[in-house]
Structure formats: C-alpha cells, structure tokens
Amino acid sequence: MYLILGCGTAGYLVANRLHEQKKDIVIVDKSPERVKGLKEMGFRKVIEGDMTSTETLAEAKIGKAEAVLILTTDVDLNKKAIKAVKKVNPEVPVIVRAGVYSTEEDFKEDEAEVVIYPTDVVAEYALSSLEKIEFKKKMKKLKKIIKEADKGVAIVTQDNPDPDAIASALTLKRIIEAEGKRADIIYGGEIGHEENRALVNLLGIHLVPYSDVRDLRDYSKIALIEASIPGENNPLNPEIAPDIIIDHHQVDMKMVKGDYIDIRPELGASSTILTQYLVNMGYELTEELATVLLYGIKTDTQNFTRGTTPADLNSVALLYPKADHDLLAKIETPLMSTETLDVLGQAIINKKIYGSYLLSNVGFIRDRDTLPQAADYLLKLEGISTVLVYGIGKDVIHISARNRDIRINLGEVMQKAFGDIGQAGGHATAAAAKISLGLFQNVKDKSSLLNLATEAVTDRFLNAVGAKEKEENK
Ligand SMILES: [Mn+2]
Structure with a gap:
C-alpha cells in the first residue's frame, strides 16, 4: 500500500496514475470537499484529517505502507509530516516535495529518502525538451528533402553492403514511401555472404547494383547510407554532394559535405539511428523492418558484444517483440546452394599456397557470388592471411579476394595487379576484380584458357604484393 499525504495537484496526479496501475493507495487530506470529491471519483480509502497527526497516520494504517508520498506545496507542513511519519513508522521510505527555494541543507535531518526539488525537475524537463525539439527540427529537415524528391531518391549504400547497411537503407526507403515518394536502394561491390543474400531473398528486398543505374541524375535526391564521403567505400562519384548522409563510422567531419547529415560514431549500428527515426516520427514499425533492423544491430555489434551503447539496446528493446524470430533463424543459418558447395570444393582442391597467400582457380562458374564465400572459407586456413x-x-x-594481414591494403593491391587490364577495387580486407576474356580471344580450348587465366592472375597478384613466385605446397 502507498500512502499519499495531501492531495493537491501533484498528489492527485500521482494518485490517479497509481490508481490506473491498480495499486492499493490510501489518501489523507484535510479538506472535506476534496475528500468528498476524491471518493466520488472512485478512490475508496480517503481519510479526512491532519497529515501531521500521529493518530490520523495510525488510522491510515501507516504501519502497512510500502512508501509515503508528501507532495504539498507547503514545505513546513511537509517537514512536520515527515517527522510524524517517522515517529509512527521509522522504517517506511518517504518521498517529499521541497520548496522552490529549498536547498539540500533544509532536508538533511528530516530523514526523507527522496527529496524532489521543483527547480531541478524543471531544469531536467527543459533539457529533455530541448533534445526533443532538436530531434524534431532534424526530422523536419529530413522530411523536407524527401518531399522535394519528385523523381525519387537514390539510396546508395556502402560497397558490399552488410545487414546494417541493407536494414538502414530499407527503413529509409519505407519512410520515403510513407511520405508518398519512391526510392531505390543502390549498392556497389557485391552482396557476398550467404547470410546477407538470405536476408535479401527471404525478405524480398530489391537492391539495384550500381552498374545497372543509367544516370543518378534520374533521381531528385541522393542519400548515402553507412558511408559518408562519396567515393570512399561506396560507388558514388567523389564530385557528388549527397542530400542525405546517415552513418556511424568514424570520419573527419570537415570532409563531410551534405544537406542533411546524421553521423553518430558512438553508436553500434546505423540501424539504431533509423529505428529512432521510425519510432519517433510515428511511422509503423512493421515486422519486416523490426526483423531487418534487429539483424542489422545484431551483426554490427557481434551479438551485442562490441561497441553496444544504451541507445542501441533501447532500439533492440523496441524491435525485439515485433521481429520475426523464425525468419531470423533462417537468415543466420542459411542453406548452402549446390553451386556454392561445388565452387568451395574446387577452391579447396585447386588451392596453391605461396607463403601466407592462397590462390585458387575454381574453373567455370555461373554465379560469381560463390567466389567471396569460398574466399571467406579458405581464409580460415591456418597460416593463410x-x-x-x-x-x-x-x-x-x-x-574475389579476402585479407586479414593488417599490412596489406587489399583494395590497393587488386588495383595495382589488375587495374590496367580490368576493373578492380575494394577495401583493406575485401576486394574484387574482373578481367575481360577479350584478352584471351585467340585461345581455342577451355583447358588452355584455364591455364592462361591462372598464369595471368597468379603472376600479376604475386608481383603486386611483392611475393616471390614459388609454390610451396598444394
Ligand atoms: Mn554499420
């Protein structure tokens, strides 16, 4: 039972809330009219009397109270009431309201467990309102940009988008659609992991490879997600100034140029930012979005073990009850396609090791996405970096190349090795290249083609990394 002494405005608000929560409450008030009114409103245990009288407190069964709330505006009365309460029941915790001019000194000896200083409460509320206003202002700006996008928004993600990038891009797309505009999610590189492709396939997320985009000027606005500088780990031309930038990677802010910028390196995932947008702007948190956003935060924080902040966990608390957990389980343990297994088998059989470098020609393939998975798998081999x-x-x-040697920037190595005869790029740990077969147009049979390809790729790669070209074992 909670005992409320004095039922003025604040006392009444608290009583009402506790009543809604079906808590057992007893109210003491000296005003007969107020007592009558409270009883009419459905409060059953209301006692008319003096809150500083030990008899009244005994009548209110203070011995059974779990806590006493004294919230009147009369500080002297409140202080007297504390004394009376502690006289009858020294153990019961007391929450008391201080006066506008009260200091901590005023309540030291009065044994109240919690003292509420009205000015502190006002200051707290002012600060949190300020945050709310700033957020509102930010969202207004974002909405304005979206409203202007009559020819749609190109949502460009980081290269080789991971689940956080895909989830953030999809959520922004849904927000844009809710505002009556359209958007495409555009990516550079590849969607390499079985898990990432499972995510995209199982949820039917439509992603457009950058190479399929005719002209970005066909869109009114450009959003850059999970990257903040055009051309750095994303397919955008460095000349472009995106209209919207949302990211959580560390960056020199002086280098970032865009109309709407929300970069928060303190967060574990961009999905946390997009969850906040969705919830605070009042858009529907659908099962689809809850599932992808939860997966985005989960993978970026390595199951909440790396760089996870209270803000990330707040988002998780919102997403978790609405996410499709069966679908998440399917995404996390995807089935391997027969072709992936075949390519992996070929990659293991045909591997050639040069020091800590492993190269493998898997022969003729239909699906190039099987290559990064084989590369990822072989990178687990002992002694291989x-x-x-x-x-x-x-x-x-x-x-497709993968690297865990911190001295090597794989993207640069691939550029050096294959840039002059094809397209190559990527970043320090993952990169890709393609070479046109036109170079080998005089080759008639398939096995000669394989041999020539092996020779060209091996020579060029080992030269680029400066490794001695000597096969150590098979
Ligand atoms: Mn991320």
Missing part, C-alpha cells in the same frame, strides 16, 4: 579465388564467367574472369 590473404586469399584470392577466381573463376571464369560468361566473358570475364571474376576475382
């Missing part, structure tokens, strides 16, 4: 897996597609050699 850099892996290159390549195969021959319709009219190009596809090369």
Whole structure:
C-alpha cells in the first residue's frame, strides 16, 4: 500500500496514475470537499484529517505502507509530516516535495529518502525538451528533402553492403514511401555472404547494383547510407554532394559535405539511428523492418558484444517483440546452394599456397557470388592471411579476394595487379576484380584458357604484393 499525504495537484496526479496501475493507495487530506470529491471519483480509502497527526497516520494504517508520498506545496507542513511519519513508522521510505527555494541543507535531518526539488525537475524537463525539439527540427529537415524528391531518391549504400547497411537503407526507403515518394536502394561491390543474400531473398528486398543505374541524375535526391564521403567505400562519384548522409563510422567531419547529415560514431549500428527515426516520427514499425533492423544491430555489434551503447539496446528493446524470430533463424543459418558447395570444393582442391597467400582457380562458374564465400572459407586456413579465388564467367574472369594481414591494403593491391587490364577495387580486407576474356580471344580450348587465366592472375597478384613466385605446397 502507498500512502499519499495531501492531495493537491501533484498528489492527485500521482494518485490517479497509481490508481490506473491498480495499486492499493490510501489518501489523507484535510479538506472535506476534496475528500468528498476524491471518493466520488472512485478512490475508496480517503481519510479526512491532519497529515501531521500521529493518530490520523495510525488510522491510515501507516504501519502497512510500502512508501509515503508528501507532495504539498507547503514545505513546513511537509517537514512536520515527515517527522510524524517517522515517529509512527521509522522504517517506511518517504518521498517529499521541497520548496522552490529549498536547498539540500533544509532536508538533511528530516530523514526523507527522496527529496524532489521543483527547480531541478524543471531544469531536467527543459533539457529533455530541448533534445526533443532538436530531434524534431532534424526530422523536419529530413522530411523536407524527401518531399522535394519528385523523381525519387537514390539510396546508395556502402560497397558490399552488410545487414546494417541493407536494414538502414530499407527503413529509409519505407519512410520515403510513407511520405508518398519512391526510392531505390543502390549498392556497389557485391552482396557476398550467404547470410546477407538470405536476408535479401527471404525478405524480398530489391537492391539495384550500381552498374545497372543509367544516370543518378534520374533521381531528385541522393542519400548515402553507412558511408559518408562519396567515393570512399561506396560507388558514388567523389564530385557528388549527397542530400542525405546517415552513418556511424568514424570520419573527419570537415570532409563531410551534405544537406542533411546524421553521423553518430558512438553508436553500434546505423540501424539504431533509423529505428529512432521510425519510432519517433510515428511511422509503423512493421515486422519486416523490426526483423531487418534487429539483424542489422545484431551483426554490427557481434551479438551485442562490441561497441553496444544504451541507445542501441533501447532500439533492440523496441524491435525485439515485433521481429520475426523464425525468419531470423533462417537468415543466420542459411542453406548452402549446390553451386556454392561445388565452387568451395574446387577452391579447396585447386588451392596453391605461396607463403601466407592462397590462390585458387575454381574453373567455370555461373554465379560469381560463390567466389567471396569460398574466399571467406579458405581464409580460415591456418597460416593463410590473404586469399584470392577466381573463376571464369560468361566473358570475364571474376576475382574475389579476402585479407586479414593488417599490412596489406587489399583494395590497393587488386588495383595495382589488375587495374590496367580490368576493373578492380575494394577495401583493406575485401576486394574484387574482373578481367575481360577479350584478352584471351585467340585461345581455342577451355583447358588452355584455364591455364592462361591462372598464369595471368597468379603472376600479376604475386608481383603486386611483392611475393616471390614459388609454390610451396598444394
Ligand atoms: Mn554499420
């Protein structure tokens, strides 16, 4: 039972809330009219009397109270009431309201467990309102940009988008659609992992490869997600100034140029930012979005073990009850396609090891996305720090590389090795290249083509990393 002494405005608000929560409450008030009114409103245990009288407190069964709330505006009366309360029941915790001019000194000896200083409460509320206003202002700006996008928004993600990038981009797309505009999610590189492709396939997320985009000027606005500088780990031309930038990677803010910028390196995932947008702007948190956003935060924080902040966990608390957990389980343990298994098998059989470099030609392939998975798998081999897996597609050699040697920037190595005869790029730990087969147009049979491709890729790669070209074992 909670005992409320004095039922003025604040006391009444508290009583009402506790009543709604079906808590057992007893109210003491000296005003007969107020007592009558409270009883009419459905409060059953209301006692008319003096809150500083021990008899009244005994009548209110203070011995059974779990806490006493004294919230009148009369500080002297409140202080007297504390004394009376403690006389009858020294153990019961007391929450008391201080006066506008009260200091901590005023309540030291009065034994109240919690003293509420009205000015502190006002200051707290003012600060939190300020945050709310700033957020509102930010959202207003974002909405304005979206409203202007009559020809749609190009949502461009980081290269080789991970679940956080895909989830953030999809949520922004849904927000844009809710505002009556359209958007495409555009990515550079590849969607390499079985898990990432499972995410995209199981949820039917439509992603457009950057190479399929005719002209970005066909869109009114450009949003950059999970990257903040055009051309750095994203397919955008460095000349472009995006209209919207949302990211959580560390960056030199002086280098960032955009109309709407929300970069928060303190957060574990961009999905946390997009969850806040969605919830605070009053858009529907659908099962689809709850599932992808939760997966985005989960993977970026390595199951909440890396760089997770209270803000990330607040988002998780909102997302978790609405997410499709069966679907998440399917995404996290995707089935391997027969082709992936075949390519992996070929990659293991055909591996050639040069020091800590492993190169493998998997032969003719239909699906180039099988290569990065084989490369990822082989990178687990003891003593190996850099892996290159390549195969021959319709009219190009596809090369996928993975690296965990911190001295090597794989993107630069691939550029150096294959940039002059094809397209190459990526970042320090993951990169890709493709070489047109036009270079080998005089080759008649398939096995000669394989041999020539092996020779060209091996020579060029080992030269680029400065490794001695000597095969140590098979
Ligand atoms: Mn991320």
